[in-house]
Amino acid sequence: MRTLAIDVMSGDLGASECVPGALLALARNPDLHLELVGNPAIIEPLLAKAESPVRARARIVTALDIVPMDELPRSAIRRRKASSMRIAVDRVKEGAASGCVSAGNTGALTAIAHFVLKTVPQVERAPIMSALPAAHGHAYMLDLGANVSATAEQLRQFALMGSIVARDVFGVAEPRVGLLNIGEEDIKGHETVQAAHALIAASGVRYLGFIEGDDIFSGEVDVVVTDGFTGNVALKSMEGLARLITDTLRAEFTRSIGTRVAALVARPVLKRVGATLDPRRYNGACMVGLRGVVVKSHGRADRTAFARAIETALTAAVSDVPGCVARALGAERQGS
Amino acid sequence: MRTLAIDVMSGDLGASECVPGALLALARNPDLHLELVGNPAIIEPLLAKAESPVRARARIVTALDIVPMDELPRSAIRRRKASSMRIAVDRVKEGAASGCVSAGNTGALTAIAHFVLKTVPQVERAPIMSALPAAHGHAYMLDLGANVSATAEQLRQFALMGSIVARDVFGVAEPRVGLLNIGEEDIKGHETVQAAHALIAASGVRYLGFIEGDDIFSGEVDVVVTDGFTGNVALKSMEGLARLITDTLRAEFTRSIGTRVAALVARPVLKRVGATLDPRRYNGACMVGLRGVVVKSHGRADRTAFARAIETALTAAVSDVPGCVARALGAERQGS
Numbered sequence: 090m091r092t093l094a095i096d097v098m099s100g101d102l103g104a105s106e107c108v109p110g111a112l113l114a115l116a117r118n119p120d121l122h123l124e125l126v127g128n129p130a131i132i133e134p135l136l137a138k139a140e141s142p143v144r145a146r147a148r149i150v151t152a153l154d155i156v157p158m159d160e161l162p163r164s165a166i167r168r169r170k171a172s173s174m175r176i177a178v179d180r181v182k183e184g185a186a187s188g189c190v191s192a193g194n195t196g197a198l199t200a201i202a203h204f205v206l207k208t209v210p211q212v213e214r215a216p217i218m219s220a221l222p223a224a225h226g227h228a229y230m231l232d233l234g235a236n237v238s239a240t241a242e243q244l245r246q247f248a249l250m251g252s253i254v255a256r257d258v259f260g261v262a263e264p265r266v267g268l269l270n271i272g273e274e275d276i277k278g279h280e281t282v283q284a285a286h287a288l289i290a291a292s293g294v295r296y297l298g299f300i301e302g303d304d305i306f307s308g309e310v311d312v313v314v315t316d317g318f319t320g321n322v323a324l325k326s327m328e329g330l331a332r333l334i335t336d337t338l339r340a341e342f343t344r345s346i347g348t349r350v351a352a353l354v355a356r357p358v359l360k361r362v363g364a365t366l367d368p369r370r371y372n373g374a375c376m377v378g379l380r381g382v383v384v385k386s387h388g389r390a391d392r393t394a395f396a397r398a399i400e401t402a403l404t405a406a407v408s409d410v411p412g413c414v415a416r417a418l419g420a421e422r423q424g425s
Numbered sequence: 426m427r428t429l430a431i432d433v434m435s436g437d438l439g440a441s442e443c444v445p446g447a448l449l450a451l452a453r454n455p456d457l458h459l460e461l462v463g464n465p466a467i468i469e470p471l472l473a474k475a476e477s478p479v480r481a482r483a484r485i486v487t488a489l490d491i492v493p494m495d496e497l498p499r500s501a502i503r504r505r506k507a508s509s510m511r512i513a514v515d516r517v518k519e520g521a522a523s524g525c526v527s528a529g530n531t532g533a534l535t536a537i538a539h540f541v542l543k544t545v546p547q548v549e550r551a552p553i554m555s556a557l558p559a560a561h562g563h564a565y566m567l568d569l570g571a572n573v574s575a576t577a578e579q580l581r582q583f584a585l586m587g588s589i590v591a592r593d594v595f596g597v598a599e600p601r602v603g604l605l606n607i608g609e610e611d612i613k614g615h616e617t618v619q620a621a622h623a624l625i626a627a628s629g630v631r632y633l634g635f636i637e638g639d640d641i642f643s644g645e646v647d648v649v650v651t652d653g654f655t656g657n658v659a660l661k662s663m664e665g666l667a668r669l670i671t672d673t674l675r676a677e678f679t680r681s682i683g684t685r686v687a688a689l690v691a692r693p694v695l696k697r698v699g700a701t702l703d704p705r706r707y708n709g710a711c712m713v714g715l716r717g718v719v720v721k722s723h724g725r726a727d728r729t730a731f732a733r734a735i736e737t738a739l740t741a742a743v744s745d746v747p748g749c750v751a752r753a754l755g756a757e758r759q760g761s
Contacts, residue, residue: 196608224669234607237615271570271657272532279573279654302661306669318615319658321607322651325638326659327666333560333642334670337701341694348694355691358677358684365673 094180100192108135110395162200187406188382212378219374224308234321241284267300369394373401430516436528444471446731498536523742524718548714555710560644570657577620603636605651705730709737
């Protein structure tokens with residue numbers, strides 16, 4: 090049995106998608122218990138429709154404030170102690186929950202998570218990491234936007250943590266690590282990536298060197314390391330392109346009677362392709378390197394995607410990501 | 426009549442694709458003349474198959490050296506004076522050609538172009554800019570990788586130049602400009618984008634503020650401003666994703682007899698979608714802000730894509746991009 094604390098009030102769609110998403114995750118995972126953190130007056134009616142065996146594993150934890158999307162990280166720590174986001178993180182700190190999920194303001198969640206839970210020893214900043222579709226299945230990329238920049242040493246830590254999580258949580262034997270740069274040659278890129286290149290090469294991970302953006306999907310690497318600014322822009326750009334492709338396909342297939350017939354015939358195939366690449370399948374980015382499990386859901390997540398983020402948190406909690414990272418970095422310290 | 430100097434020896438595929446690409450561009454553009462810069466012993470046999478009216482507009486300019494892909498920018502300036510890349514740029518400087526195209530090492534091309542041609546007054550660094558598919562047709566993004574970083578003032582100049590080129594070359598009335606960041610709220614991002622945000626807002630361009638990666642394709646902006654590191658990673662990531670989608674579609678449509686029939690029926694629609702989004706259609710990134718037209722082709726460009734890059738250079742030369750930028754920035758200086 091696992092209990093997770095879910096901030097159901099945040100994200101662009103709020104409780105109306107987060108609560109049904111939580112119910113979906115409960116229905117699919119019979120050992121899962123959830124604390125739904127937020128305003129009972131809003132949550133209660135949304136729970137009314139749930140079947141009783143599912144409903145029985147959901148408990149409301151009252152939080153009457155929220156963190157607005159434009160709240161500054163420092164102000165979120167100071168002023169939003171009664172918010173659904175803060176209380177969800179507090180529940181992890183208190184040991185009441187094995188992990189938490191929020192679809193809210195990334196900067197605020199990063200700040201609150203660092204402030205309340207702290208990073209494991211040796212880790213300076215916790216990056217967020219997520220699976221992405223790739224030719225061989227998945228690649229795992231970090232940092233996707235928890236921090237706006239990263240030093241060379243922080244990039245080295247990202248490489249170590251990414252490697253550990255890919256191996257211990259996602260079962261990738263000897264994960265291959267690449268560092269994002271604007272050229273594959275050793276001489277390219279700015280000073281930070283150059284310095285990180287040398288540090289990662291000496292860190293003991295299976296390091297393939299610099300990679301370019303298209304290598305994320307090529308199947309040649311398992312872990313993609315970059316700073317949070319670049320990672321977030323790349324992630325969002327891919328989302329935008331995927332949406333453009335989907336919209337263009339839809340428009341072309343509904344142009345005429347002929348194309349509508351073609352759509353009908355092609356549908357099963359297109360559906361399979363869509364399912365493989367559906368960004369909702371990859372929702373739930375893990376904040377790695379904290380003394381607790383924190384998962385960031387996409388702000389625009391619908392119920393399907395939000396349920397996936399909860400399942401990502403469940404996997405991270407069951408696999409004990411914080412413990413894996415602490416043990417591996419502790420061993421590194423003793424070894425050095 | 427326009428003459429362009431084409432480095433046909435560079436890029437991953439070299440003369441075997443660049444020369445046929447040049448012939449393709451000549452066949453489609455009856456007023457175009459090309460100087461094919463490179464090794465005559467390699468180029469001559471590739472020209473043999475061309476029809477005489479096309480062949481008559483191609484002239485070989487001898488260059489026996491090349492710039493290797495791993496050459497450092499500074500070393501390329503010093504040591505590669507007899508390379509095809511350098512001589513193509515020299516032809517522009519000498520006034521023999523109205524512009525040049527190379528598929529070679531981006532760092533070396535940027536360095537050589539800055540060294541030989543110089544930037545127009547007021548411009549510190551020339552970014553590379555390219556069209557990308559978007560919901561409303563195209564968006565124009567810069568810098569796609571000419572420079573590994575950018576100051577706030579340089580980002581302001583990118584916004585101005587991008588706006589001018591979108592208007593004067595691509596006919597976008599009042600281009601809407603966005604600055605890439607990891608959140609749309611005014612308070613997000615690192616210091617450089619924060620400072621650039623204020624500078625661009627005061628620059629007189631039609632500035633919409635911060636945008637996120639997915640907005641590149643949404644149709645809400647015409648010009649996307651970012652530094653060369655972020656821009657290049659985003660561009661390559663999108664290319665990688667597009668390839669993954671194409672490969673997944675191909676694999677699913679060739680799985681069984683049933684799916685092959687579906688493929689046959691859906692083919693015309695998929696072809697139209699593919700044509701809209703084909704990255705080869707968007708090949709040819711313009712180096713903006715130099716005293717001459719320099720176009721960077723994708724290193725992996727095949728002949729179709731390379732011909733497109735030559736046509737981008739032709740458009741830039743006919744529209745006099747260097748003059749447009751110089752006049753607009755000169756007027757800004759007088760106005761201020």
